[in-house]
Amino acid sequence: MGTLKQITLYVAVCSFISSSSAFSLNNCTIRTPLKDIQPKVLCYKMGFFRIPWIPRNTRILDISFNAFAQIQIGDFSHLSNLQDLNISNNKISQIQEGALDNLSNLSRLNLASNRLREISRGMLHGLTNLLVLRLDHNYIKDIDVTAFSTLQNLKVLNLTKNHLHYIEKIKPVLASPYLEELYIASNHFDAFKSYEMSTNPLSLKILDLSKNPFATFQLTDNIFPFLNHLDLSYCGQNGTMTWNITEKTFFSSVKTLYFMDVHISAQNAANVLQSFQNLLNKIRLNGNVELNKTDLLLNACSPMLQVLRLKANKIKHLEEHMFDPCSNLTEVDLGDNEISRLWPSIFIGFTQLKTLRLQINKLTQITNSFQMLSTLEFIDLSRNSIDTLTCNDFANLTQLKNLYLYSNKISIIKSCLFKDLKSLEVLKLGTNNLLRIGDAFSNGPHSLVELQLTFNKLSKIEKYTFRNVSQLNSLSLQDNQISEIESHAFGGLKNLTSLLLSSNKISAKTLTKNQDVFSGMPNLKSLGLDTNSISFSDDQLKFPPFKDLKHLRVLALHSQRRGIGKIPSNLLQGLSSLEMFYAGNINLAHLNPDTFKFSPQLWFLDLSKNALSEDHSIPAELFHPISRLTKLILSRTQLRSLNFLLNANLSRLLSLKASGNEIDTINKTLIQSLPRLEVLDLGKNTFTCDCTNEFFIDWAKNSNSTQVLYLNKYMCSYPSSLRGMSLSAFNTESCTLNIDFICFLCSSIVVILTLLLSFVWHFLRFQVVYAYYLFIAFLYDNKKKQSGSTFQYDAFISYNAKDEPWVMEELIPKLEGEQDWRLCLHHRDFEPGRPIIDNIIDGIYSSRKTICLITRNYLKSNWCSSEVQVASFRLFDEQKDVLILVFLEDIPTHQLSPYHRMRKLVKKRTYLRWPKPGEDTKVFWQKLKMALEVKEGHKSDFLIP
Known part of the structure; x- marks a missing residue:
């Protein structure tokens, strides 16, 4: 199961x-x-x-x-x-x-x-x-x-x-058959006629008809058999309202009537009240200023009435016997009137009264007015002008449990005041003029559970001030001028669980002057010391003030007026049960790593509104003793980073609030270090809208375990071009490296390059080879120009190896033997072991001229083609007569078509032809000699197009 x-x-x-x-x-x-x-x-x-x-x-x-x-x-x-x-x-x-x-x-x-x-x-x-x-x-x-x-x-x-x-x-x-409460106040009904609403019994228990200008109220059928509460407040118009209830039993079930500030005549008011057969338990007659209160009470009160409220009626005097018709009342509210005097005979008829409210009147004294009210359990005398209380003012009130005296002018409390208050549990004396407590509670009340002394002028809490109210559970002393607390001031308060001392003048000296400031309260669970003047300069205290509070769960030290300076490492010594610590707004700049070593049960920590901007203001070791921390508040602390949480071991943290700081980046590691985080508030920080926050943005949008509060209000602060843009609007897809797309792109590029290179090699390989040689020649030419070297040879002979016999037998003997020219030949002058292309370039650029011996074999040779390429580049680069073409065979022009470079040269330049067999060779050698002898800058028929 x-x-x-x-x-x-x-x-x-x-x-x-x-x-x-x-x-x-x-x-x-x-x-x-x-x-x-x-x-x-x-x-x-x-x-x-x-x-x-x-x-x-x-x-x-x-x-x-x-x-x-x-x-x-x-x-x-x-x-x-x-x-x-x-x-x-x-x-x-x-x-x-x-x-x-x-x-x-x-x-x-x-x-x-x-x-x-x-x-x-x-x-x-x-x-x-x-x-x-x-x-x-x-x-x-x-x-x-x-x-x-x-x-x-x-x-x-x-x-x-x-x-x-x-x-x-x-x-x-009314089609809803189980309707029990109907509120139709403040409409514009000028008449209530029951037959227009229904003729059948309704299930209504509460009906609010207040603030309607009824001129007529007519009830002809018993449609409200279950009605318990009726509100007719502020009804009527112009002082008249016809009230017609055909049977007095129609309202027999009504127990509570609100009849406040009605705008009808006294007679009509009497008619209304008489319709309830004196069966009411509770009635509100507030604000009926213009009606006679005595007549009103005569018609409203009955032995059944228990609660009567007469607030805001401008009552100045309480007449004797005015409440005689209401002798069975258990609660009377006379608040917000103008009553200035009381005397015992006024209440003599009350035998069951438990609650009496006289707040917001003009009373200055009580004068033993309640001595006849022995059943009284609650008295509210707050917000009057009472300045003196005598020993007999509350005499005989042995059943009194709650006494409200706040907001008066009381300056002295005598110890005899509470002598008869054997059952008093709640006493509120706040907002008076008390300068000291003295022996006010030396005689009890021994049953007191809650004591409020706020907003007085107390400056000192003396030794054993409260030991005779040992049952006290809650003590409120905030908003006084307390600067001194004597040893054992709270001695004897063994049942006290809440002590509020906030908004006083308590200093560090007040707390550390002796060892027993907070002794005598072994069960204290909540202590408020906020908004005082506590500050420390020492790293460690001689007398830790909280050492005796082993059961304290909540400690508030926030909002110290001058700033706390620092928290001594042993300030919390003894607080082994501390669960909640408020330390916000105390101008704290640094926390000692040992601050919480005495409080392993801490689960709530508030450090907001401090100056924790330095990198090591919050060490990670601070959190090691409090691994149970579930809520951490760091709002408005000038933090630049939350990286101190990486090693804090806060695996149980559920809520982190760090709004209003200068945090710009939240990384993945930080989020992973908080595995149970449910609520994260980082509003009003200075976020950077770039890929460093990619993970945080995506996580914040999509996390189904952590609620990032108001994410859409997080704004970019950097870079300036994106300032003011919503962080959640930043496109994180631009940060993602798409491997599939990159692989596709690379593959496409390889395929395209392969196809392109194949195309170039197939159709343009000669142009590519030519461009390569031109580049090599260009580099060599620049090198030669920079070195300024002279020519080593008169001519470089470019020929095919199959034509070598002609070179050896005809060309060399003639040019070197007879004419004394220096020639550069492959087989003789190339440097062994050197790349052929380097030898070719070096030979051509080391010779004044290049003689190309063209035959069919020459045209088919790759190396000969390279020599022509280099020579052609030198020709056009230097604009000099450096190239001599010699055809050893008769080659028709159409046979030169496949050899683009050679055909182009032949078209543009005059060339020499070796005579056919039987023809005289003298002219040939003479022209060749002339070509070799042409000086720089002189045009030759053989060299210039």
Whole structure:
């Protein structure tokens, strides 16, 4: 069975996670724990004009105080689990019929303070389980007859402050058979006639008709058999209202009547009150200034009446016997009047009175006025002008449990004041003029549980001041001028759990002057020392002030007026049970790593509003003793980084708030170091919008375990070009290295280059080879020019090896033997072991001329072609006669076509031809000699095109 439940829960959680996508909602927060599969989502006061995206399994949704103008079909279609929906305080003037059809589980719907003018036929259809509906503060004038027909379970309906003019307009709402509470105050009903509302008994228990200008109230049928509470306050107009109740039993079930500030005559008021057959238990007659109070009480009071409220009636004097008709009252409220004097005889008739409220009057003294009220349990005398209390003022009040005397002018409390208050549990003496306590509590009250002494002028707490109120559980001393606390000042308070000393003048000296400042309170759980003048300069204290508070759970030291300076390493010594520590706004610049070594149970830490900007202000070791920390607040601490949390070992941290700092980057390692984080607030930081925050942005958007509060409000501060842009709008896809795309791109480039190189080699290889040789020649030519070297040879002979016999037999003997020319020949002058192309270039550029011996074999030779290429480059680069073409064979022009370079040269230049067999060779040698002898800059027929 247990396994089945676990599986069901797991499926539900997974369903929620998948449906909600992430917890970082725009302008909304999830207030319930994230493990709750039906969360509470708050989106109020966010300026929405349309319904935002809401997690599918939301249980409670508050989108009040926005700017919605209408509710459309589909806005809530996915929220079938919604139970409580608050859309109040918007501008809704229309709800489309069917827009709420899918909210079958909704039990509470708040549409108050909108602009609805009617309740149409299908507006509320589908709300079959609705229990509470608020439509108050709208402009509703009309309600369709069938509007409430599907609301079979409705119990509470509020239509207060609308524009309904006729009570018959209310009739459609009575189609809800179990309606128990109906509020139709502040409309424009000038007549209430029961038959216009219904003739059948209704299930109503509470009916609010207040603030309607009734001129007529007529009840002819017993339609309110279960009515318990009726509000007729502020009704009537012009002092008249016809009151017609045909049977006095019609209101026999009413126990509570609100009849405040009615605008009717005394006689009509009497008629109203007499209609309740003296069966009322509670009545409010507040604000009936113009009615005679004695007559009012005569008609209102009865033996059944228990609670009477007469607030704000401008009563100045309480007359004797005025409450005689109300002798069985248990509570009387006479607050906010002008009563200045009391005497015992006024209350002589009360035999069961337990609560008496006299707050906000003009009393200056009590004068033993309550001695006859032995049953009294609660007296409120606050906000008067009482300045003196005598020993007999509360005599005989042995049953009194609560005494409120705050906001008076009391300066002295005598020890005899509480001598008879054997049962007193709560005493409030705040906002008086007390200068000292002295022996005020030397005689008790021994049963006192709560004592409030706030906003007085106490400067010193003396030794054993409270030892005779040993049952005290809560002691409030804040907002005084306390600067001195004697040893054992709180001695004897063995049951005290809460001590508030905030907003005083307590200093470090006050706490460390002796060892027993807080002794005598072994069960103290909460201590407030905030807003004092505590500051420390020592790293360690001689007398740790909290050493005796072993059960203290909450310590507040925040907001010290001059700043605390530093927290001594042993300040918290003895606080082994400390769970919550408030240390915000104390101008703290550094925390000692040993600060919390005495408080291993700490789970809440507030360090907000401090100056922790330095890199080592918060050492990681600080958190090692408090591994149970679940909530950490670091807001407005000038932090530049949260990297100190990397090694803090905060594996249980659930909530981290660090808003208002200078944090620019959140990395992956930091997030991974907080595995249980549920709530993260980093608003108003100086984020950098670049790829360093890529992980954080994507994680914040998509995390289904951590809620990043108001992510869409995080703004970019850097770079300047993106300043003011939403961090969540930064495109993180530009940071992702797409391996697949890169592989595709590289593969495409390789294929294209392969095809391109194949094409070039097939169709343009000669041009490529030519370009290569031109480049090599260019480099060599520059080198020669820079070195300024002279020619080593008169001519470089470019020929094919098959033509070598002619060279050896004809050319060399003639040019070197007879004409004394220096020739550069392959087989003789090339440097062995050197690259051939280097030898060719060196030979051509070391010779004044290049003689190409052209034959068919020559044209077919790659190396000969290279020599022609280099020689051609030298020809066009230097613009000199450096090239002599000699055809040893007769080659037709068309046979030169495949040899682009040679054909081009032949077309542009004159060449020599070796004579045919039998022809005279003298002319040939003579022309060759002439070509070799041409000086620099002189044109030759053989060299110039």
